[in-house]
Amino acid sequence: MISPAARDALQGWLDRQKALKGASENTIDAYGRDVAGFLAFMTRHKGEAQGLGPLARIGVSDMRAWMAHTRGQDVGPRSLARKLSAVKSFYRWLSEREGFEPTAVLSTRSPKFQRKLPRPLAEDAAREMIATVEMQSATPWVAARDQAVVTLLYGCGLRISEALGLTGRDMPLGEALRIIGKGGKERVVPVIPAAQDAVAAYLRLCPYEPAPDDPVFRGVRGGPLSPRAVQKVVERTRLQLGLPASATPHAMRHSFATHLLNAGGDLRAIQELLGHASLSTTQAYTAVDTARLWEVYQRAHPKA
Structure with missing residues (x-):
């Protein structure tokens, strides 16, 4: 379960992505699922709904636990990198709004993966x-x-x-x-x-x-x-x-x-x-x- 405050913050961030960056509906839906999944994991991981205060105190070990959990669900490096990118973007916005330091989240390294090159015809x-x-x-x-x-x-x-x-x-x-x-x-x-x-x-x-x-x-x-x-x-x-x-x-x-x-x-x-x-x-x-x-x-x- 996601706390009401966290859910409201997520919706605020999604609205901003749509209004200022022109993100498509599909992109907004994907962002929402990725960050909601992260927030739900943190609730289970910490044993209580994560309001804005606890979210500001997410540490390096919490991020490692989320990354390991996500990998354990057969999520490939490319998809995990996308999820982490969404979480970082959300935290960058949230930290500016709430005035906390998001270093633990933003410093988490993205998994390496081989980019697929386009395959054009001759x-x-x-x-x-x-x-x-x-x-x-x-x-x-x-x-x-x-x-x-x-x-x-x-x-x-x-x-x-x-x-x-x-x-x-x-x-x-x-x-x-x-x-x-x-x-x-x-x-x-x-x-x-x-x-x-x-x-x-x-x-x-x-x-x-x-x-x-x-x-x-x-x-x-x-x-x-x-x-x-x-x-x-x-x-x-x-x-x-x-x-x-x-x-x-x-x-x-x-x-x-x-x-x-x-x-x-x-x-x-x-x-x-x-x-x-x-x-x-x-x-x-x-x-x-x-x-x-x-x-x-x-x-x-x-x-x-």
């Missing part, structure tokens, strides 16, 4: 994906729809949710598109002619004309197209082309970023196009490029 594989995806349906408008969605993912670097979130108000596509991404963050992305043409071809064939507030991309029964339907058609296409399991819809977005970087694109500009809140997220693509260069070097360099 340029020719991305082109083959776009050219082949329309072959997965014998219905012309469905084939055109699938090709239009995948073209937007690769040609504009959109997330699936962003592509499927387009409405009749966004049509016809111009040279730029205003996207509301994660956490309500807004960005403007250029729309290449190939994407304009693919969406226009789909709209000409689609039996459902979208009103301003209606989704552009529809399922076969007329409802909004689901992300799972896009994932399935991309999976069928990758199997047909013999591409690896990493060739997913999201990989088309990774490919957009990596190919721009390879062509000399500026990292900051790519960050803006992708809608990444942090440059460190975009910098993962630099690691991808470095890893690829190292592989080429090892294959080509003459051995002594």
Whole structure:
């Protein structure tokens, strides 16, 4: 059980994250679960509900006990690092509000883990994906729809949710598109002619004309197209082309970023196009490029 004072403090912190940092609902929910789990553990660990006074006195041994308990629940290093990050952020805010020293919490070391690098497609594989995806349906408008969605993912670097979130108000596509991404963050992305043409071809064939507030991309029964339907058609296409399991819809977005970087694109500009809140997220693509260069070097360099 969490004390009322601690619960109120947690809600205050979550409200601040949402208001000032624009965190998405999913992120807020994850933060809430992580910190509530920490507070519940401290209640059990100390044998009594932890009000704001006891929370200010959390020590190094308490943090070690929580870390050990969390690891014992088969929580991996990456997830534990995320939980610890949420707890630290909460404590940083709480300590400023309540006027105590949070050193024991903030000095807790995050577990080390191997960051997963994005796995983009080669340029020719991305082109083959776009050219082949329309072959997965014998219905012309469905084939055109699938090709239009995948073209937007690769040609504009959109997330699936962003592509499927387009409405009749966004049509016809111009040279730029205003996207509301994660956490309500807004960005403007250029729309290449190939994407304009693919969406226009789909709209000409689609039996459902979208009103301003209606989704552009529809399922076969007329409802909004689901992300799972896009994932399935991309999976069928990758199997047909013999591409690896990493060739997913999201990989088309990774490919957009990596190919721009390879062509000399500026990292900051790519960050803006992708809608990444942090440059460190975009910098993962630099690691991808470095890893690829190292592989080429090892294959080509003459051995002594």
